[in-house]
Amino acid sequence: MQLTRSAGIRTSIPLLSICPKCGHEQTQSYTHGALSRLLHRGHPVEGYCIGCDEFWPISAAERAGLATKVAGVPG
Numbered sequence: 001m002q003l004t005r006s007a008g009i010r011t012s013i014p015l016l017s018i019c020p021k022c023g024h025e026q027t028q029s030y031t032h033g034a035l036s037r038l039l040h041r042g043h044p045v046e047g048y049c050i051g052c053d054e055f056w057p058i059s060a061a062e063r064a065g066l067a068t069k070v071a072g073v074p075g
Helices: 032-040 060-071
Strands: 004-006 010-018 025-031 046-049 054-057
Touching (some): 010 060, 025 046
Antiparallel strands (some): 010 025, 046 054
């Protein structure tokens, strides 16, 4: 998982998740701050497939991986 900075302002944390409808891998991206708030408040983190126009909650394993990344990255 690669972390990127957009114009040096915000850290973007990418996630690859598989659409449960079509089975294609979809790239999601959340800012560090938004992802940190979702995880710490217990809110769902969702994937989205543009082709199917479907949202789904990411898996527990994907969520745990993101939590590790958020903990190790300065906001």
